[in-house]
Amino acid sequence: xxxxxxxxxYSLEKPKVxxxxxxxLTTAIMITTNNRSSDLRxxxxxxxxxxxxxxxxxxxADGCTDGTTGMLQSEFPHCKVMTNQLRRGSxxxxxxxxRTASSDIVVSLDDDSYPMDRDFLPHLVRIFxxxxxxxxxxxxxxxxxxxxxSGPAADLKSGxxxxxxxxxxxxxxxxxxxxxxxxxxxxxxxxxxxxxxxxCYALGFGVWFEPTLRVRHYLASSRDxxxxxxxxxxxxxxxxxxxxxPLPWVLVMTIYRVARQFLxxxxxxxxxxxxxxxxxxxAVCNLRQVIKNRRAVSSRIYFGWxxxxxxxxxxxxxxxxxxxxx
Numbered sequence: 001x002x003x004x005x006x007x008x009x010y011s012l013e014k015p016k017v018x019x020x021x022x023x024x025l026t027t028a029i030m031i032t033t034n035n036r037s038s039d040l041r042x043x044x045x046x047x048x049x050x051x052x053x054x055x056x057x058x059x060x061a062d063g064c065t066d067g068t069t070g071m072l073q074s075e076f077p078h079c080k081v082m083t084n085q086l087r088r089g090s091x092x093x094x095x096x097x098x099r100t101a102s103s104d105i106v107v108s109l110d111d112d113s114y115p116m117d118r119d120f121l122p123h124l125v126r127i128f129x130x131x132x133x134x135x136x137x138x139x140x141x142x143x144x145x146x147x148x149x150s151g152p153a154a155d156l157k158s159g160x161x162x163x164x165x166x167x168x169x170x171x172x173x174x175x176x177x178x179x180x181x182x183x184x185x186x187x188x189x190x191x192x193x194x195x196x197x198x199x200c201y202a203l204g205f206g207v208w209f210e211p212t213l214r215v216r217h218y219l220a221s222s223r224d225x226x227x228x229x230x231x232x233x234x235x236x237x238x239x240x241x242x243x244x245x246p247l248p249w250v251l252v253m254t255i256y257r258v259a260r261q262f263l264x265x266x267x268x269x270x271x272x273x274x275x276x277x278x279x280x281x282x283a284v285c286n287l288r289q290v291i292k293n294r295r296a297v298s299s300r301i302y303f304g305w306x307x308x309x310x311x312x313x314x315x316x317x318x319x320x321x322x323x324x325x326x
Contacts (some may be wrong), residue, residue, distance in 0.1 A: 025125045027171075028056035028103035032093035033111035037068040039218070044076050046114040046216075050121055051171035053106070056080060058097045063087025089188040094167060106177075110168035113217035116142070120213065124171055127210050134317050135176035135205030136197065138165035139213035156211040161306055161319055164194040165207050169215040176205050181295055182242065184236075186286065190229065191236035198244050198305045202297040206319055209312065227272060231279035234261035236261050238283050239290050246296045300324060 029047060033040045040059070047057065057079045061068045063086050072081050082096060098106055103126060107115075117123070127137055143150045150166075169194075180199045183192040197207045234257075241253045258280070265272040297305075304322040313319060 009256065017225040025105050025128060026055040026103040026164065027121050027125065028058060028101045029054045029107045029109060030060075030094065030097040030101065031056045031109050031111050032060040032062055032090045032097065033068060034062045034087060035064050035066045035068070037064070037066050037071050040068065040111040040198070041071060041075065043109065043111055043114045044079070049118055051118045052121060054121060055103050056101055058082070058101055060084065060093035060097055062090065062093045074088075080210070089185075090167070091183045091187050091189060091192045092185040094192075095183045096184050097157070098172070098174060098182070101174060104173050104174060106174050107171045107217070108167045108169075110217065112219065113141070113215050116157045116214040116216050122299050124213060127208075127213065128173070131206075131208050133206055133319075134208040135175070135200035135203070136165055136170055136172050136207040137213070138162070138170040138207060138209050139215050140211055141169040141215050141217050143167060143217045144219050150217075151246065158314060159211060160209045160314055161206040161308060161316075162197075162209045162312045163309035164197050164206070165209070167193055173205070176200060176203065179203060180227050184239070184293065186289055186293075186320065187236045187239065188232065190232045191240060195236075195240040198240070198302070200283050201305050201308075201319075201323060202301045204314070226268075227275065228298060230261075230265065230268075230272075231275075231282065234258075235279045235283045237261070239286075242287075242290045244297050245302055246299050248300070249299065 044057075049055075057076075058081075059072060059079050059080045061072070062084045064083075069081060069083055072079055080100070081091075082100065084093065095109065105125065107121075107124070115121075124137065128134065131137070140152045140156065142148065149156075153273060177196075178194065180203060183196055187195075225277065233311065238254060238257050241257055243251060245253045261279075262273065262276050265276050296302075301323055307322060313322065
């Protein structure tokens with residue numbers, strides 16, 4: 001069972017960004033979609049307003065049967081489209097898109113989320129240049145019809161290093177992704193972001209929340225009800241423990257995660273609580289694959305990452321104090 005170790009210390013000196021800074025990083029936008037062609041069309045119309053445009057737009061039509069591929073070919077021929085004949089899930093699809101892209105920075109959006117500012121991409125590049133220790137930059141997400149704020153940091157006055165991010169409002173350094181294990185594609189859907197954030201910290205990179213970048217997310221109505229989503233979230237959360245948590249803490253963290261998810265279900269009602277064993281069985285049935293892919297991080301990295309979930313930090317110096325050079 002291998003251990004992911006950080007290869008470089010966190011940078012304590014951030015380069016100052018000036019108008020003459022090297023801002024030659026290329027950008028791509030990736031979107032995975034399933035049978036929401038009208039939402040995707042509107043999102044692509046909004047992306048077309050960006051100035052400048054990204055170097056690439058990559059879209060994965062994941063098991064679409066509503067004419068999405070034809071719509072893209074006729075209306076957006078500049079987009080690079082990949083097709084899964086059978087639905088493989090958003091995690092698998094994003095992994096394929098990241099490995100297919102050739103740009104330095106890949107912006108991850110949902111088919112119903114898009115940047116709000118026309119100069120979003122050059123601003124994003126400047127932020128990446130200012131934060132060479134950021135493997136992921138996540139943004140302010142304004143959700144729903146009312147545009148209510150949702151994000152990993154409540155304080156919008158300054159940026160923070162955080163423990164997780166949403167793939168509907170984030171950008172990733174592709175070279176860091178390729179050095180990592182990548183998203184656990186067998187997760188199918190949900191919780192790949194916290195797992196990847198942990199991998200980033202283990203490799204010496206952080207996840208930076210940038211309050212000056214904004215994404216509008218309309219949250220198109222989902223066909224899935226909330227209980228199956230809870231089961232996927234809970235199962236994948238425990239799988240991430242089995243993948244990354246160092247010995248001897250695996251059992252303790254498993255009990256903690258299971259108990260926390262059971263408490264959540266119980267608060268939703270008796271019917272939810274009675275169905276909790278369903279996802280326990282799902283988790284155990286794929287135990288062999290999880291063990292096969294296990295890459296534990298050090299205790300200092302793992303518990304430092306957990307600490308970030310409770311208290312985001314504002315500088316690379318803070319990260320160096322938490323994670324050290326292990």
